[in-house]
Amino acid sequence: MAELGSLALLIALVLCAYSFVVGVVALLNNGEAADRLSETARRAGIVAFAAVFLASLILVVSAFQDNFSIEYIREHSNRALPIPYKFATLWSGQEGSLLFWALLLSSYGLVLRLRHKTDTRLFAYASVAIAAVQVFFLLLIVFPASPFSLTSGPIPEDGNGLNPLLQYPEMVIHPPMLYLGYVGFTVPFAFALGALIMRYPGEKWIHITRRWTMVTWAFLTCGIFLGSHWAYSVLGWGGYWGWDPVENASLMPWLTGTAFLHSVMMQEKRGMLKVWNMWLVFITFWLAILGTFLTRSGIISSVHAFAQSAIGDWFKWFLLISLAVFIVFFFLNKSHLRSEHKLESMISRESSFLFNNLLLVLVCFTVLWGTWFPLISEYVQGHKVTIGGPFYNNVAIPVTLLLLLLTAVGPLLAWRKTSVDSLKRNFLWPACGALVVGVLMIALGVRPWNDVAYLYALMTAMLAALVMLTVASEFVRGARVIARHTSQSLLSGMHQLWHRNTRRYGGYIVHFGVAIVVIGILGTPFNRDIEKELGYGDKMSIGSYELTCRSFTQEENPNYGSEWAIIDVSRNGKAITTLYPERRFYKASQQPQTLPQIYPTWKQDLLLVRDLYLVYAGQNPETGRPIIKAHLNPLVPWIWIGWLIMVLGTISCLIPNAVPVRVTAPARVEPATVGAGD
């Protein structure tokens, strides 16, 4: 099996190398022969997918067969591992996850190469660029990080098992989503590089790139949020984001990708920011690779990082070469990227995009700076420092507030120029609504003058309300026009409005989701927690909840041993649920894992939902009684709800527009133009 897997990878490497070299030769020449060569390069890329798929399949089957003659399977699987996690073995270690990268990249390459008729020349360039990246990843898994290396010495009876932190249902989904996001940014980059080299006429390439970026962005968004939810549900410290270097690595391309999705509209609509967009696409791709480098090289300590290995040098070289290639082609062709229009007013859609991009890139820079600063400090001062939450929050919170303001204001600004009257008309009611929210929060007891965290929370709530109200007002205003002209209900009008311009109104849905997520985050300053040792019948209180320890016990199964407590939860004297916080100790890997219990109390508290979060923190060795830590985390469920709305909004952006409906109205009434532009 291992030999077959290695052979499949070797074949894939040869095919991709062929696809790259012959593809370049074909692009440098013209004529029928060059076209035929290009076609063989494309087909080689397609067959490479089959080879990488076969190698991945062999690795998964080996995990199912407990084939511990393969070193990777011995290290990351064991006989008692439940079946779904045998699949997860593929991406749970260094070598396997690199193979998974190669598989996803080949899949994206397959789709791209199959759709080549959209624009044969541009797709040929993109195919060559993707082949180059494929060659890099295949080189890694063929030489320094082969997933099919054989176990040295006698083959053991059982393997080391999967990292316990990964033995959680979301871990079967989170890494694939994240990798689909990381890998996917190769495609926009490949198109951008192709368009740059061939001096692509018009903006069609950017339209193709934007759709790919949106799909990739959606995957990365899902990956980040699933990772946060996993951290919240598994790590047991009551939080969902710790500014860990690996978390940061996923956030950076997301931020630049978000910036690109906005600035690309300026190029499509006004022929502006061409240079900037080209760089944004490249930087997004580059940051995705940099993130992979961070997790693989071991140069930065992280909860998530893989073991230190020699492949860090390979990544370093790849990053340098890709940067050099891009810079060379950029300077050779930059005259083609000249802006077609000028900024006519600072109060316009264009300027809002400019500042939105500036802020997103600033946050990205801050995250990058904070992630690398420990290394810089070591180089300059001879010792490392820690860069944690306080540093990032110092910049991220004020900038997020400004971004929220732009999210509210930007979509209502017109292209080119917006009049003050129009601003007043569009913002009066949403601004009043935001003020009401602020007053309500103060009335509910939020005292912004007591603590800067409360001030931020108040401002965030007001701005999130402003975003939601401006989005709602956009829908209602447009739907009213349609409803008036077509005698439909307001709801049907909204549906038709969205369907006429799915990208614009889908984008608004995403903004709405972002506002909901931000509301979830603003609950953080109001978090509470308490820790207590509980014997039979002992009680502790947090907020209006009373926790009673009914029992505590231990359990053994082939995969792990566990300790858990049975905690009855009541509120105002009324029993509401029973929770079972648990701690496991995995036998094969000899590692512990916490399984917190989360009770979202939305059933009782529809608006201000909060999580009651219980952790089995350990056992007092003297008394044998469990130590339970309880957190009361307000508004956290809003984060997951907002994420779902963001994903739905992104999907709705990808749905093609309906043909504009012509209004059959009395004479002199023009066809409705609502939603005609982004």
Added chain:
Amino acid sequence: MRRLTQIAQIWLVLATLFLFMGAGDDSARFRSLGHQVMCVCGCNYVLLECNHVGCPNSDRMRSELAAAVDSGESDALVFQGFVEKYGPVVLLAPPKTGFGRVAWVTPYVALIIGVCAVLFIVFVWNKRPRAPLASAGSEGTGPDLGDYRDQVRRDTGI
């Protein structure tokens, strides 16, 4: 005027009471300081959030922190003690002095540079004569063609 003075006095008394009510709360201070220090076992968690079974450091560090808070040391002294024992890596954020200041200042310097760059770009755009209309094969870009271009895009689904 007298009434105003009375109100001001009441506010002053209440504010003083409020301040002193918080001053004696050692557990709040312990929690605040414990969230600004890292566990040094390599788990990368904040001290009060480290929940490893048998962590060799966190329990001892918590006891040290509690002792320092009980003895009435100032925040700076508590942190200094931890840095001397465990190194600068124990603090959750770099100090705002010396080279640590570079970490804090750089994002704001970047912001200023970014704003200047945006203003410069806007200035250059406005100075530059409009680019000639697209060459053969490219799309029309004149202001009055924008609407037609959008219409064509919508109708053709491009």
